[in-house]
Amino acid sequence: MKIPVPLIDKYNVPVPRYTSYPPANFFGDDFVTGDYLLAVEESNEKEPENISIYLHVPFCTQLCLYCGCNTHITKDQDMMQHYMDALKKEIHMIGKLLDRKRKISQIHWGGGTPNVLPAQLIGEVMAIFTSEYEFIDKPEIAIECNPAHLDEAYIDALISFGFTRISLGVQDFQEKVLNAVHREVPEIPIEELVKMIRKHPGVSVNLDFIYGLPYQTVESFAGTMEKAITINPDRLVTFSYAHVPWVKKAQKKLEDYGLPSPENKVKMFEEAWARMTRAGYIPIGLDHYAKPDDDMAVALKNRSLHRNFQGYCTRETTGQVYAFGVTGISQLEDVYAQNARTVKEYIDQIDRGMIQVVKGYALSDTDKIIRQIINEIMCNQYLSWSQIAEQFNTSVEELKDLLNFNEEKLDEFVADDLLSYTEDEIVITDLGRFFLRNIAAVFDIRLEGSIQKFSKSV
Structure with a gap:
């Protein structure tokens, strides 16, 4: 697949990534802790019934310059212990409000770098869930790992705690690139780490990469993809x-090395697409690839794929998301709520027996409709107006009136071969997959006036 340069120039504009709707910049500090705790209680009567858990571990031993996540740079083991003690307390505090008839379908550890923690601290938290909650038959229990902090003993420990998926944040195989972005170079080769994981049947492996970094070229990233494919x-x-850089100041340093042009970033995307699809992987959404028998690929085929902050x-495996730890964002059916901003703030509040929500958002009925529409576009590259109308007990006409929508908004995308539509359906083309954020933005009635807060789509 080749993406025409004029389309890149045309659509390379600031738009949200739509990991939530509305995006997090709409969260407000008028949403307080009491609002969240009430929403947690009420969530027991909402759909989906399943429970998804997100655990945020902010610690990293050094700052990767590209990073846009909430991190805390430290090697202080005492601080890590105190933080994890607070995390366990928070889990018990929220757990008192949850109906234990509900089952956990997903646990996701993110960061930061969760695997800078001593393994036993992770095990202690996992033991709370495995001993006090029921799980669906095949839950997804995943952890993001920096390969530089992994060895076989740590991998074995994670799997003994019940993890079913390990994501390795490779970013790039070239040491020159990793050094420029201040990312630690693993001592154990990625292919060896994957072999260690593969010794355990039923445990899946993700490899995560970033394109658009200093010293990456179209040719080098193509080579990275080829090597990744051999790792399987x-x-x-x-x-x-x-x-x-106006949000994450450390990123400014990367400009000293030079960044690939938008045109070359697109070529990197094209190279990844070509190589991954040729190797038999199924493209998922904006940036994922999965083997054909993977649950995610099957869900795409069935148009039942979802997306959240994880x-x-x-x-x-989709459930209402209950987030624990500093800056964790809970995604319940009716509300979003974000935890304390700093490690000190978080620990202090929990030690006083309090949960601190610093901002949040209560969704309106219209927000929920738009959230579902954008989910269908971003995940399944497909939208049926009649299905959305049925889901929300309304008519297609009322739905379109609510959004002030008419098909003319799609005509430009049709002319550019990004999608096709009928009176009831919108179908995204392979080319349109690269511009999903732009297409989703058409349905975002809140976007006008806030675009300067988002990254560009390319």
Whole structure:
């Protein structure tokens, strides 16, 4: 697949990534802790019934310059212990409000770098869930890992705690690139780490990469993809580097090395697409690839793929998300709520027996409709107006009136071969997959006036 340069120039504009709707910049500090705790209680009567858990570990031993996540740079083991003690307390505090008849379908550890923690601290938290909660038959229990902090003993420990998926944040195989972005170079080769994981049947492997970093070229990234294919991961992710130095000041340093042009970033995307599809992987959404028998690929085929702050997930594992730890964002049916901003703030509040929500958002009925529409576009590259109308007990006409929508908004995308539509359906083309954020933005009635806050789509 080749993406015409004029389309890149045309659509390379600031738009949200739509990991939530509305995006997090709409969260407000008028949403307080009491609002969240009430929403947690009420969530027991909402759909989906399943429970998804997100655990944020902010610690890293050094700052990767490209990073847009919430991190805390330290090697202080006492601080890590105190933080994890607070995390366990928070889990018990929220757990008192949850109906234990509900089952956990997903646990995701993100960061930061969760695997800078001593393994036993992770095991202690996992033991709370495995001993006090029921799980669906095949839950997804995943952890993001920096390969530089992994060895066989740590991998074995993770799997003994019940993890079913390990994501390795490779980013790039070239040491020159890793050094420029201040990313630690693993001592154990990625292919060896994957072999260690593969010793355990039923445990899946993700490899995560970033394109658009200093010293990456179209040719070098193509080579990276070829090497990744030989390692044979179950899933592979190619994240487009989002350069937002006005939000993350450390990113400014990368400009000293020079960044690939938007045109070359697109070529990197094309190379990844060509190689991954040729190797038999199924493209998922913006940036994921999965083997044909992977649950995610099956969900795409069935148009039952979902997306939250943790990434893509299937309808079976999708649950209301209860987030624990600093800056964790809970995604319940009716509300979003974000935890304390700093490690000190978080620990202090929990030690006083309090949960601190610093901002949040209560969704209106219209927000929920738009959220579902954008989910269908971003995940399944397909939209049926009649299905959405049925889901929300309304008519197609009322739905379109609510959004002030008419098909003329899609005509330009049709002319550019990004999608096709009928009176009831919108179908995204392979080319349109690269511009999903732009297409989704058409349905976002809140976007006008806020675009300067987002990264560009390319």
